[in-house]
Amino acid sequence: MAEPILAGVAESDLGETPDRNWLDNAAIATVRALEDAGCQLAEVDGVAVAGGDDYMPALVLSEYLDLDEPSFLEGTEIGGSSFEHFCGHVRDAMARDEADVVVVAYGSTSKTGPGRNQSLEETHPIDGFVRPTGLFRPPGAYAMAARRHMHEYGTTEEQLAEIAVATREWAAMNPKAAQREPITVDDVLESREIAAPFNLLDCCLVSDGGGAVVLVSEEKAAELGVPEIAVAGVASTSTHRQDISEMPDMTTTGAAVTGPKAFDQAGITHDDVDVAEIYDSFTYTALVTLEDLGFCEKGEGGEFVSGGTTAPGGELPMNTQGGGLSYCHPGHFGIFVLIEAARQLRGDYEGDRQVDDAEVAVAHGTGGLLSSSSTVVLRRES
Amino acid sequence: MTGRVEDRREDWEGPVPVPTGATVPFWDGTLEGELRYQECDCGHRQLYPRAVCTACGAEDPLFEASEGVGTIYTYTVCHVPGEPGFGERTPYVVGAIDLAEGPRLLALLDADPDDLEIGAAVGVAFWQVSDEAAIPVFVPE
Numbered sequence: 001m002a003e004p005i006l007a008g009v010a011e012s013d014l015g016e017t018p019d020r021n022w023l024d025n026a027a028i029a030t031v032r033a034l035e036d037a038g039c040q041l042a043e044v045d046g047v048a049v050a051g052g053d054d055y056m057p058a059l060v061l062s063e064y065l066d067l068d069e070p071s072f073l074e075g076t077e078i079g080g081s082s083f084e085h086f087c088g089h090v091r092d093a094m095a096r097d098e099a100d101v102v103v104v105a106y107g108s109t110s111k112t113g114p115g116r117n118q119s120l121e122e123t124h125p126i127d128g129f130v131r132p133t134g135l136f137r138p139p140g141a142y143a144m145a146a147r148r149h150m151h152e153y154g155t156t157e158e159q160l161a162e163i164a165v166a167t168r169e170w171a172a173m174n175p176k177a178a179q180r181e182p183i184t185v186d187d188v189l190e191s192r193e194i195a196a197p198f199n200l201l202d203c204c205l206v207s208d209g210g211g212a213v214v215l216v217s218e219e220k221a222a223e224l225g226v227p228e229i230a231v232a233g234v235a236s237t238s239t240h241r242q243d244i245s246e247m248p249d250m251t252t253t254g255a256a257v258t259g260p261k262a263f264d265q266a267g268i269t270h271d272d273v274d275v276a277e278i279y280d281s282f283t284y285t286a287l288v289t290l291e292d293l294g295f296c297e298k299g300e301g302g303e304f305v306s307g308g309t310t311a312p313g314g315e316l317p318m319n320t321q322g323g324g325l326s327y328c329h330p331g332h333f334g335i336f337v338l339i340e341a342a343r344q345l346r347g348d349y350e351g352d353r354q355v356d357d358a359e360v361a362v363a364h365g366t367g368g369l370l371s372s373s374s375t376v377v378l379r380r381e382s
Numbered sequence: 383m384t385g386r387v388e389d390r391r392e393d394w395e396g397p398v399p400v401p402t403g404a405t406v407p408f409w410d411g412t413l414e415g416e417l418r419y420q421e422c423d424c425g426h427r428q429l430y431p432r433a434v435c436t437a438c439g440a441e442d443p444l445f446e447a448s449e450g451v452g453t454i455y456t457y458t459v460c461h462v463p464g465e466p467g468f469g470e471r472t473p474y475v476v477g478a479i480d481l482a483e484g485p486r487l488l489a490l491l492d493a494d495p496d497d498l499e500i501g502a503a504v505g506v507a508f509w510q511v512s513d514e515a516a517i518p519v520f521v522p523e
Contacts, residue, residue, distance in 0.1 A: 126430045128399030128409075132517045133490050135476040136464030144478055148456040151500040193473075196459035196495070243430075245478045245488040250456060 003230040004090050004102075005221035006378060007214045008037025009339040014209035014328040015178055018112045022052040023064050025210030025330075026107030030065065033212035038224050039101055041065060046072025046102035048090065050082030051332040053113075061105060072099040078238065079367020080279055082106075083213070083334040084374035088234035090215045100217045104338070107210030108330040130243050138281065139203055140195040141244035141369040146284035147197055148250040152299065157197050159302030160283040161188035164201045164325055166311035167280060171322025173312070173353040178205055179326040188283075202283045204324035204333070211335035213342065229345050232360075233266035233377035235259075244369045251299075254373030255292035255364060263294075266360075266377035270295055274358040275344045276316055277337035279366040280323040286310075289364055290318075293375065317355045320344055334365030338376065345380040384450030385506040387415045387516050394511040395467030401514050404431040407445045412516035417448040417506050419485045429485035450506035451523070452481040459495040479504060479520050490519045497522065 010032030012025040020028070026049060034041060044067055049057040058075035072093045074086055086104050093099045135141060149155050165185055171177035183201060191200040221228055235258035240246035263269065276295070280286040287301040295316060296304035310318035319325070321340040324333040341361035347354060363376045401409035404420075408431045411418040421427045421444065426437035435443045457477035463469045475491040475498065491498065492507070503523040508516035 125402055125405045127397075128401070128405060128515070129430045130488055131397040131465055132399055132511065133476045133488050134396060134460060134463065134465045134468040134471065134474060135458070135488065136460045136462050139462070140458045140460050140464055140476060143458040144456045144476070147458065148500065151456070193459075193461040195461065196473075198458075243488060245486050250478075 002095050002218055003232055004087065004094050004215040005218060005226065006229040006231065006338070006342045007216045007221055007224055007226040008033040008039065009213045009342045010036050010211070011176065011339065012107065012210040014176060014207055014330070016112050017109060017208040020109065020208070021113065022107040022109055023060060024107065025109070025208065026052065026061055026105045026212065027064055029107065029210040029212035030103050030105045033103065033214045037214040037216065037226060039214060042068070043101045044070065044103055046070050046090070046093065046099035048074035048086035048102060048104045049106065050075065050077050051106050051108055072102055078236070078372040080281065080332045080334040081236065081365030081367040081372045081374035082332060083338055084234065084363060084365040084376045085236040087215065087231045087376050088236065091231055091234060094217045100220045102215045103212055104215060104335065105210065105212040106332050106335040108332070109208045110331040111206050111208045113208065124242070126243050136195050138369055139198055142282045142284055143195040143198045144244055145247065145250035145370055149284065149288060150197065152251055153302070155287070155302040157189060158185050159306055160202055160287060161185040162305045163280065163283040163286050163310065164188045166305070166308055166314065167319050167323040167325045169311045170320050171326035174322045174327055177322035177327040178207065198282060204281045204329035207328040207330045209328055209330040211339050213335065213338050227346050228381035229342050230379050230381050231376060232379040233262035233264070234375070235261035236372065236374040238372040240371050242368055242371065247370060251288065253288055253292050253366065253370050255289045255375060258373045258375040259293035262375035262377050266379060268360055268377060272360045273362050275320060275341065275355045275361045276318045277320070277341045277361060277363045278318055279333050279337055279364060280319055280325050281333065281366065283325070285366055285370070286318065289366065293362065293364065312352045320353065320355060334367070337363040337365060341378050345378055384417050384448060385415050385508050387413065387508040387510055390509040390511055394509070396511070397465050398512040399515040399517065404433045404442070407431065409515040411445070411447070412508050412518065413510065415508055417450045417518055418445040419448055419481065419483060420444065421446040427484045429487055448481050448483050452479045452504055454498065454500050454502050454504060455480045455486060456500055457491055457498055477520065487518065492519050492521045
């Protein structure tokens with residue numbers, strides 16, 4: 001099957017963007033990603049967008065960008081993994097010659113924008129079983145899953161903290177990262193309690209910002225002369241929705257299903273993976289995803305991440321821009337794992353920030369409360 | 383009766399359940415101190431209540447009364463309030479409770495965080511928070 005080529009990537013301004021709304025940030029990221037690809041806005045014939053504060057985001061972004069009758073419109077909302085999920089739909093659309101240049105975009109004002117305050121009348125009936133408990137979501141929900149993992153496999157808070165420490169080492173080399181000061185395991189353990197077993201440094205940032213990637217057909221990529229970063233495998237699934245109590249086994253995510261599928265499509269094994277960009281909403285999210293993707297055995301994630309395995313110079317470079325934990329987290333971090341994976345495969349960086357000869361990257365998104373999982377394998381073809 | 387109902391309507395400032403559709407029999411039960419779950423003719427048991435059985439697709443599976451006991455599958459201690467009205471309550475414990483009958487339910491655990499462990503036995507009580515609903519709260523046995 002023809003593989004879409006990831007031709008351009010970009011972020012909007014990150015951190016605090018009080019003069020922008022979600023759509024501004026999505027549009028800014030889009031035009032920057034198009035510039036990165038060497039494409040014109042007028043060439044865009046498809047959009048895929050999630051998040052935002054509108055229930056028809058694909059239409060809103062198309063209108064905002066004044067697109068001329070786009071042939072591919074995608075606004076499926078499965079949370080932070082939506083963008084990886086879109087890659088499969090874009091692949092299908094390109095196989096049918098439905099689109100040549102598709103923008104996958106996201107924008108938010110999670111930090112400075114208006115909060116959402118829904119009444120219980122307006123929401124899913126399950127919310128009556130969740131919100132009166134006072135559970136602080138998302139951190140408390142992920143924390144419950146982490147505690148179960150600790151119970152079943154002996155995972156420790158120190159091991160979870162190792163992920164935050166290694167990720168911060170990457171962030172220290174990224175000028176765009178919000179948090180760049182080195183931290184230690186003790187710093188994580190001594191940071192403010194949020195939802196036990198999580199402390200503040202187990203939790204991702206809250207940021208404004210947006211991101212976009214431009215996916216083009218192989219023909220278009222040749223015309224643009226961009227490095228061929230191909231979408232070689234994609235798979236998605238879900239295990240539940242917004243209530244962590246509905247997750248059948250809190251120690252196993254949908255990545256256990258999507259990882260093998262995406263790896264099989266791409267014809268790769270774990271040894272082929274040069275760099276992993278894994279959604280890290282919390283330290284536990286990255287740990288359990290590494291297990292489920294098969295980088296180590298189930299239950300051995302804590303041991304696997306200890307000792308700098310995922311840090312610069314480690315065996316499996318992970319979240320090389322500093323992740324949601326230290327770089328930015330405007331709500332749906334899935335767009336940013338694709339952006340960084342592409343940059344690593346293109347060899348955009350210098351020194352320790354660049355993973356040597358990176359040819360294969362895994363970009364994995366997680367949405368909801370460990371609810372949706374989408375894996376993308378990216379491979380540099382030229 | 384599976385649990386005591388304590389009237390907290392005066393001082394409850396948190397979100398209150400809004401019984402609708404399939405959840406109405408559940409919340410009606412809570413006012414009487416009864417924790418209900420759905421048990422379909424096919425044998426499948428489920429919570430939260432739904433208009434369909436997720437095993438066989440039958441519509442409007444009937445409700446049964448739970449014994450009101452179960453075990454802690456996992457829990458978290460919230461040091462940051464997650465909802466309006468919880469600011470004065472921190473730190474408080476929210477758990478996922480596996481009922482003896484099978485279904486799992488998210489609920490406040492009325493207990494000292496230091497005294498809890500996964501697998502521990504708990505029993506239900508109810509806090510009435512509105513004229514329409516009492517929320518199930520679990521206490522260690």
